[in-house]
Amino acid sequence: TEIDSVPVYLIDNEKFLSYGSIYLDKSAFVKDLDEMKRFLFFSQAVIQAIPSLNFNPDIIHCHDWHTSFIPGLLSVSPQKKHPKTVLTIHNIANQGKWNAEEILSFLGLSGIEWPALTHHTPDGSLNFFEQGISMANKLTTVSPAYAGELLTPEYGFGLESIIGQRKNDLTGILNGIDTERFNPAADPSLPFKYSFKNIGEREKNRTELLKKTDLEISPHSPIFGFIGRLAIPDQKGVELMASIADEFAKRGAGVIFLGSGDEMHRKLLLDVDKMFPKNFFSFIGFDADFAQLMYAGCDFMLVPSKFEPCGLVQMMAMRYGSVPIVRKTGGLADSVQDIKCSPKGCKGTGVVFKDFNQHDLREAIDRACKLFQQKHFYQSVQQNAMSADFSWNASAQKYIELYQSLIL
Incomplete structure (x- = not known):
């Protein structure tokens, strides 16, 4: 399909994607292996879809732990030219952790394909966020202040050290809202309009x-x-x-x-x-x-x-x-x-x-x-x-500048 003349590809699969809510638990935190498999399958499908679509992207922009395996998987894919990768950290508290043996088995990996794969938690789990933070070319998060907070023990949730190693590649860009849709002067859901x-x-x-x-x-x-x-x-x-x-x-x-x-x-x-x-x-x-x-x-x-x-x-x-x-x-x-x-x-x-x-x-x-x-x-x-201006205009320009730094 297309949205504002931009092609949008939707991936569906009855076994992994086509049931339940996006997150299988109300908390949006991982509670079972099925949720890990859902997003690992999606990540693999994204990489495999690129050559099938005859599409050569310059950059793949990943979000949170759910697609944090894409940079690593991309590094070992057979494609001749690998796109650059950006990972946005929306909430470092939700990291995506699961037993390493089960994850590697699902992906068909030995566990030595890239360096971060050898990093397991004390209980033998892989931390999905750690994989993306280690392997993505650039990191962003959703506000400048949070970018600084991520480097501290209070807010880094155990990943402050690895984020600190990548701090020169980390940028905080404030989110925005759709000011045309959310406009009190024209909001159809309001009984009385105003400005x-x-x-x-x-x-x-x-x-x-x-x-x-x-x-x-x-x-x-x-x-x-x-x-x-x-x-x-x-x-x-x-x-x-x-x-x-x-x-x-x-x-x-x-x-x-x-x-x-x-x-x-x-x-x-x-x-x-x-x-x-x-x-x-x-x-x-x-x-x-x-x-x-x-x-x-x-x-x-x-x-x-x-x-x-x-x-x-x-x-x-x-x-x-x-x-x-x-x-x-x-x-x-x-x-x-x-x-x-x-x-x-x-x-x-x-x-x-x-x-x-x-x-x-x-x-x-x-x-x-x-x-x-x-x-x-x-x-x-x-x-x-x-x-106050909370449109996406200023933030979009900062993302453009970030993308250009990767490909120009």
């Missing part, structure tokens, strides 16, 4: 959002939203938010959670709902239209992540005028500027806090509530946020 020029219209979406919940809050109280994955380990800060539920309740604020995932966090959120029924509403699952209404109706969007390679929620929130509350980490640090207000107005696009703990998050909530009570300051920050 930063008529920000007052946004209030009508807030009213519609409240109608879809059982929150009982004053019109002068802020609504905080959370949209994200519920998973173990708790990257997104769900447990941290739940631990300070009293902070929202004592301020009369409303909090709306939208997310799906593991049972433990689902139960945790429902327990908070029961404890503070007037202040908390949890939508367990995912509904794209409800998510858009949250972006257009919540006064603040909570993104208190323990780590966040890039994050799109804060970008979407700013696009729709929902002021983000973020921890200073990864892409959150690169995309949200902390608020500083003076009598003349406010600079910045969101509330930024430093450490992943109750004290700092409570302080951030306090700052947000005070800002909300000063409507002229709050609307100034909204307009700053909505004016």
